[in-house]
Amino acid sequence: MKSKRSWFERAASSPYIVWSALFIIAPLLFVAYFAFTDRDGAFTFENILSLSSYSETFVMSLGFSLIATTVCLLIGYPLAYCMSRTSERSRSILMVLLMLPMWISLLIRTYSLMALLDNGGLVSTFLVNIGLPKLTFIGTDGAVILGMIYDFLPYMVLPIYTSLVKIDKRYLEASADLGCNSIQTLFKVIFPLTTPGVVSGVTMVFVPSISTFYISQKLGGGSFDLIGDTIERQFQNQVTYHTGAAVSLVMMILILISLAIMNKFSDNEEAIIV
């Protein structure tokens, strides 16, 4: 009976094994294949070497997403902290309010932000009405970074909030009993206990920011070229698939390295699912 059962157990996963070999592993091999071949299928380093002309794009994307992630953390941590301190009832209402933007498509949220910042939009009309000079937002660095912050802030708040509410209140009492003031408790007890939430939040903001193309297309007014835009453009035309694959490969490796570094910061290996 035992052996029959283990046979059943092994057979159960075979569809998934086939599926992941075909549709998870094979696509990545295809990316590598396209990145290292030219149009005739001959092996070449040309695509990877040609990436040096994109170095500015890489630096700019990295800079934008780092700024967006930092600002999200600076706004999001206090927000999560304040939320965790409210009453049970208002917490559940705030949770719904926080989740709602996450369920609304990124397209819609970016498009709404555009409505607000657009050249004939409410903000610029308002500024003109109170006598300020007409400002253009769309197409500036600030608008693209603001878009990233606006779109991904909830993803920073949620994991931090979850790890804040999970903290055992007795730790805080112990810390107070042992003579910490509330600032010391914040830095010595609460911060360290919420590192997994912070790491998860930082990942959830950083990865989509560095790979976005919709935000820069809409709020950058078409003049922006982040890594995402570069990849998206290369894949519109079969001729440049090889360069596009090379850019994707490099970005994937960069992200894997940053994820590995970030996971070093959180010694908690537990799945951080919020």
Add this chain to the structure above:
Amino acid sequence: MKFLSRAYIFIIFALLYAPILVVILFSFNESGNLSSFSGFTLYWYKDLFRSGEAIEALKNSLILALSSSALATILGTLASFSIAHSKNKYYQTVMKSVTNIPMMNPDIVTGVSMMLLFVGAALMFKLDNVLGFWTMLIAHTTFNLPYVILSILPKFKQMDKHLIEAALDLGCTPSQTFFKIEVPAIMPGIISGLMMSFTLSLDDFVISHFVSSPDFKTLPLYIYNQTAHEVKFSMYALCTLIILTILVLLIAVNLAGSRKKDRPRKQKRVKGATAK
């Protein structure tokens, strides 16, 4: 202190909702520009449904979300069963790492890699126009699978192993044990995995953007095409309808959830989480 904290929460949420409220408000704006509200109209809503494209896209989205989430749930349940019961540590690690790949990769890389797979396969087998419903179904099932597996695996860990032994001792075949004992025990995980993949699939734009063709457009792809060049107020109407639907569903789920104490916690997609 308490006042400051409340004010802070209020300000951030106000900023978070300001653009959304503007879209809802201006979807009823008569003049069709963004600088002032001149009068109430339902014109943009009629405009939206005039061509039937929006309804078609919604139908496509629902078909795709239903089929990909169902397929991912079946494959994922079987895979989790096998991973959870395996004694082979090496096999478990490999399976979990492979499962994590689509979650750790940015969507654009997943989309691009799937597109290259389909294009490469088409070149190899001399097919043209492979992109369409089937490639979308494959792509959506693939990015849904990790979330299904991650929500089911812990349920296998939590269940009482003695029940399985008892069932086998009492003469159940392995498959009977699976369907009669284990499936009911992991049901909350299956349901939350199914719901999560359904919503992820409805919501996905980036991956679909790369593996779709113009003849099978989902709602996000339709919005993307419509908003490509100019401000369209019929899109504000569509966004308003989507936002209101989500709001109603979210409130309904929360009301239902607050009645049941031990509801499965809603899980949102997390990049870089490790399955354990």
